Amino acid sequence: MPTDLPLARFTIVEVTDSGVPLCLRLATSLAAKIAADLGADVLKIEPPGGDAVRTLPPLLPAGASALFQFLNTSKRSLVLDLGTERGRAHLVKLLDRADACLFEEPAAIAALARAGKATPIEIAAFPVEMNAAARPVSELAIQALGGLMHMIGEPERKPLKLGGHQASYAAGLTAFTGLTAALAGRDAGQAAPKVRVSLTEVMQWVNWKAASGAAATGVSPGREGRRSEFQIVPCRDGHVAVVYTVTQWPATRALIGDPRLENPKFATRAGRRTHIAELYDIITPWFADKTRAEIQKTAQAKGVPFGPIFTPAELLKAEQYVARGFLAEMTAPDIGKVLIPQLPVQWNGRSFAPRPAPSLGSKELGRKELAA
Amino acid sequence: MKGPLSGVRVLDFGLLTAGANTSAMLGDLGAEVLKIESGAYLDPFRVVGKMDDDDGWWNRSPQFRFTNRNKRGLALNLKSPDGQRVIRELAAHCDVVVENFRRGVLDRAGLGYEAMKAVNPRIVFAAISSQGDTGPERMNVSFGSTLDATSGIASLTGYRGEQPRISGMDVNYPDQIVSLFATGIVITAVMEARRSGKGAFLDFSQREVASFTLGEEILAASANPSHTLAPRDNGAQQDAYRCKDGRWMAVTHDEPGLAAWCANQNRDDAVAALLARGIAAAPCNDGSDLLSNQDLAGVTLVRDEHGGLVKGLPYRLDGKGITIERAAPDLGQHTDEVLRELLGYGDAELARLKISGVTSTTPTVGDV
Known part of the structure; x- marks a missing residue:
């Protein structure tokens, strides 16, 4: 373990208890992974059968889970059967020595983790006020409850979720920041705050413009689809998101170069929104014979922020990501050679290369850890 | 305010959400936040949320007020040598700088990391930008959902068999998640600065933060060129x-x-x-x-002293949310107060800065 990393002096326990909803597990694992990549000694406690995420898609050609690999870099794995007295006693001993413990509200050991010497960082599905620790939950349900789905899609068609595990991951980022706040408190010799993160609160916090908009105007913003000023248009090799600010409209109009856009009805934002179908009828053909690369280049030259749509596979070759070294090479026997996104920060120009996720903890490691 | 960051002072050049909210989250943990604007360049949220044309419209934007609660506000002209000097003097009394200007803006004003480090080697300088501080696309412009597209999130979002989708201007998702990560890294760097006496330059790319949320898909694609994404939609069996x-x-x-x-x-x-x-x-x-639904809202929404709805916390500490000790600042509301308190400026110096246009409480921009 490199000792010059910023969190190298901290020990963190991540409890992977069995039977916890997966959307909570992903959040916990992401928070602990960020700390581990920053040098913290993260002990991932797994049940004898291992974290259920070890088998979840997407899978790598050799069968290992890419999801597990991404979420568990730089950690150590330790198997404990928390269903037994002995396993729980071992956990308490570990918590005596650790700085923080990440766990989920529905876990059987939650009361034990809250009472330990390590500062508890608790991941839950719902706010305390809902009193709903046992309520069934999923990523989709959180995106619905927090109002995000209401914002995406066509107004007359079904609401859509945002792609990926956004409810889990936004909560994971939040839990990481809560964890650092707790560590900073301990570091300063204060009583560190106990942290509780619920996926539902994080989703609403992220989607704040829905509540703010409803409070300011009495009407909630919602999905606008084809009525939105920002739409997706097809081009020669894919799609582009049309995006521009009010002040960038003249440059956008000049870029497209169609004289019909000079019509005063398109001069103001309100006018463009009223005549949005007609506006898109005029601009869409401009994209059809151009590639995403050509569109981005000519648009950026005029200061227009059109966004070419890339897939994750295309991002492997994105010039900017290659130049910045955002994707690190990582090799391990069970995964082969892969590229993995590093933490999205450069610290005095330094990146934090992740180490491969651990295989399921051995008993040897267990004895060594517990002997301390 | 008490909290794990009490004693930490933040010089906040943050605009809109990505920057301004990172400073707000540091403030939520006990840091003192000094928001720096200029009469010639307001936080764009003051303009985007313009409600009317009456005098003082720049102080009434709901979006601005939502994000910038619990901060004090200063207006100092970044383009004047006097304004730049005052800001460097302030930096000597601060622990953290947060900024999300276009790359090069603060460097040109003599207020970039190297200049700040020269007056304060402990300074933690968080530079948040759309593409990061290096690389061929560092100067690219983007706005909210541009990054839904270029990060990969849009390629996973949409109706089955149809085109990709973005989160759109009422969400601008990539702007919202940056502060959730950046705040934790800033705290980590503050701990390191307290220990070692050395600050850090933290270079955040918002596009990278958004792509990071698709880590497993990028990893899977790198291992297997024929890896295919699940069809866009609301997911399997749901x-x-x-x-x-x-x-x-x-x-x-x-x-x-x-x-x-x-x-x-x-x-x-x-x-x-x-x-x-x-x-x-x-x-x-x-x-x-x-x-x-207040039970559902948890600690995410709070009211300020005027009864206005403002942003709460994404998490709770010791079971609690936050109370709002001051509403978002009017433009330049606390300039004189802070310059007296931190730098010991007197009436004559403050009057001179006002007359020369270095400080102000009204925008010098024309109609917006």
């Missing part, structure tokens, strides 16, 4: 359904006849029945639903 009362709900469950069953129930009844069967179901809430 979907959104319209109920009898016309309202939508989301259900993580698949069973023949489910859509028809939903269409014959009112939404709240359907959600309750499914939950009773152990199935994850939830209403597709809108902003008004979020406003009216």
